[in-house]
Amino acid sequence: MKVLFVTDLHGSRWKYERLFEAAKGFRADVAINGGDMLPWDNDPFRQGRFITNYLDNHFAQFNSAGIYYLCCPGNDDLMIFDPLFEETCDKYPFVVCLAQRKFEVGGYEFIGMNWVVDYPFRLKDRCRMDRDNYVFGAQFGKGLLSAPEGWQEIDDWFAYAKTLPTIEEELNRLVRPKDMSKSVYVIHTPPYGIGLDRYSHGALRAGSKAVYNFLKKYQPKLSLHGHIHESPEVSGRWYAKLGRTTCIQPGQLNEFTYVTMDLSTMKFDRIKEQYVA
Numbered sequence: 001m002k003v004l005f006v007t008d009l010h011g012s013r014w015k016y017e018r019l020f021e022a023a024k025g026f027r028a029d030v031a032i033n034g035g036d037m038l039p040w041d042n043d044p045f046r047q048g049r050f051i052t053n054y055l056d057n058h059f060a061q062f063n064s065a066g067i068y069y070l071c072c073p074g075n076d077d078l079m080i081f082d083p084l085f086e087e088t089c090d091k092y093p094f095v096v097c098l099a100q101r102k103f104e105v106g107g108y109e110f111i112g113m114n115w116v117v118d119y120p121f122r123l124k125d126r127c128r129m130d131r132d133n134y135v136f137g138a139q140f141g142k143g144l145l146s147a148p149e150g151w152q153e154i155d156d157w158f159a160y161a162k163t164l165p166t167i168e169e170e171l172n173r174l175v176r177p178k179d180m181s182k183s184v185y186v187i188h189t190p191p192y193g194i195g196l197d198r199y200s201h202g203a204l205r206a207g208s209k210a211v212y213n214f215l216k217k218y219q220p221k222l223s224l225h226g227h228i229h230e231s232p233e234v235s236g237r238w239y240a241k242l243g244r245t246t247c248i249q250p251g252q253l254n255e256f257t258y259v260t261m262d263l264s265t266m267k268f269d270r271i272k273e274q275y276v277a
Helices: 013-026 044-065 079-089 157-161 167-173 209-218 231-235
Strands: 002-006 030-033 068-071 095-097 102-105 108-113 143-147 150-154 183-187 222-224 239-242 245-248 256-262 267-273
Touching (some): 013 267, 044 079, 143 157, 167 209
Parallel strands (some): 030 068, 068 095, 222 245
Antiparallel strands (some): 002 256, 102 108, 143 150, 239 245, 256 267
């Protein structure tokens, strides 16, 4: 089975257009969009319009081409638009919202999770403590949740976060595959400490110890990640082995970056394309 994986497009239309062309050119059976799909600009509350006015047609292209499109919102995609996002996915038999779900195709089971470990940024829609003993870092201000009427400010984010399930608990809630050796996990936040979660000058890590422990314990065939856009350029590593599990983090900066893979041979290629007007 041939799979194309991309993540963190943040509403870039030229990258979305190249994604469809690349999937066709590769003759992909499945395209996976790993999260942070919607534009983030001065007015993120316009993300709903992007779903309706752009993503709908994008999904229709893949559906018409008979290419499965597995996707989920990410931490910069406002949660208030999740119902619209899922409703739009549900219009097309070949499009699947994978967040906290399992989908089987071609003998492989794909399982998604889009919660992320808490970070300094204010938007907290999909943030969780990593584990019960998680130590919060410095914050850039009070936490914000998206709401239909606008931003909902959280006076004490630390106390509020402690009432939510941890990343560890969210992972344990996921539907398990019938066969881990033929499973692919699409987890937006990368595992901690194997070179896929580096930012700044390389000394800092932003991955999840809970994800690391989960993958190490259950050993799926493959895990796909994103979230830390610059990590491959900082660490020099876009894939790593964790026991029998191959973990992939393509990154996403100015170029259009994606990974093609053949699950039968486990051959992978990371491709970067420049913008062409």
